Amino acid sequence: MTFMQETSVGASRSLGEPIVEITNVDKWFGSNHVLRDVSLIVRQGEVVVLCGRSGSGKSTLLRCIDHLETIDGGSIRACGNKMGYRENLGGKRVELSDGKAAQQRREMGMVFQSFNLFPHLTVLKNITVSPMRILKIPRVQAEADARELLAKVGLPEKEEAFPSQLSGGQQQRVAIARALAMKPKVMLFDEPTSALDPEMISEVLDVMIELSRLGMTMIVVTHEMGFARAAADRVLLMHDGQIVEEAEPEEFFNNPKSNHARLFLSKILQH
Amino acid sequence: MGWSWDHFFRFMVSEYMLLGVWTTIWLATVAMTLGVILGVIIAFMKMSSYWILQRIAVAFIWLWRGTPLLIQMVIIYTVLPKVGLKFGVIESAIIALTLHEGAYFAEIVRAGISAVNKGQTDASKALGMAWPQRMWYVIIPQATRVIIPPMGNQFNLMIKTTSLASVISMEELFRRTQQLAQIEFKVLEAYLCAACWYLLMTTIWGEIQKRLEAHYDKPFGPVSDKKLPTRTGVQSNDSPGQV
């Protein structure tokens, strides 16, 4: 896998202002306390890898950042917006309308484990639908941009294909291109390679590494430690709804501080 | 009174019967169109987060699916005028068919929309689409694929169900058949002629429905070499255990 040989780009990057600020967030699903007082600051241009065992709350945290889930306490600022909520005159937290929340989400891109391409649209239309319908970019322009993105993710010849005609790795690269078409300031990835056959994983990770090189701010839930080594500035470990360890990649892998981290590393290194 | 081919063929192409056929076609089409519109409205009411709209939708479906169309038609035509709401024959037939079928369509539409994968909503939200855009560009086109087969079957039923409008003296195919049978004393020929016309109409509709289904299935690939996403990625049909 080519990305393994890459030298780490994470450490050399200069980081900007905070762009995602998660402050004391609590999230419940019924009686299940899924996020416990989580705080995290991600700076512009930073690549953060989030790992942890199944059910530890990684997806939930990512979905809360994009306000795909409501939160029960704390607050999330991203790209200059207070995500999903405002304060009313009495100082009480009120959820924003669907339209307002939609506007906030335009600043961020999200890539899902199961790709979630629109199966009824061609690859090109998958990418152009939101720039055209939301940002009102003219068709010619949107399609030119989309072709450029397809070339970047290595799929220049697939624009007329339907998602059902692509392999998993190709679908995920289209999904990345689709998210990038909205010119997001932050990209969120939720286990983008864990639904892929092993031989397709690197083609997706290569695209993500390239993206990190170009200075994209990324929060990536993944267990691909090769990616973490190659691109991450920081690795975070989640356990039972809390961030229990946080370190630069080499430090995280070579010198884990907590028991949780040692246990987690011993589990994934077995594979 | 033996069977008369001569009468049968004359009935088949008589202007009287052809006009009945035409009336049946447009009555079914108009009621279908209005019924679908109503069904979509009721379906969205039932799925809305407003309690009152949900209740109205549930009550509507309960009422119009729970009583016979025949009785609904008679009530609209003969009872409502007594409270000052007077509808002509054609209006009464259209109203009754629309309300009755709309209740069925509402459930079909709702089922179709709920069948669309939850991930599609997540993805379209994450791209910044608000509710109307998510519905129009993402959810409804995919729901349509699910909705068309049951909706098509419902239209097949509708073509035949319009015959009930004969009880309020709507001059559609069935009523004209009854009248022709009485005037000409050729009961068997007249009814067989009507049966042939209904069969022809439903057969043609069946062909149209097939094409519509094929059109909406096209993006999903031919079933034989469809690649099914699985937990471990994408499997093609040559691996065992896949349909």
Ligand SMILES: Nc1ncnc2c1ncn2[C@@H]1O[C@H](COP(=O)(O)OP(=O)(O)OP(=O)(O)O)[C@@H](O)[C@H]1O
């Ligand atoms: N929609 C939901 N309704 C109820 N409970 C949920 C929901 N989504 C997640 N949960 C619960 O919240 C907890 C955290 O789930 P989450 O999906 O965030 O974990 P994860 O770290 O992403 O795990 P995985 O590695 O399996 O994806 C789990 O206990 C899960 O069962």
Ligand SMILES: [Mg+2]
């Ligand atoms: Mg998850």
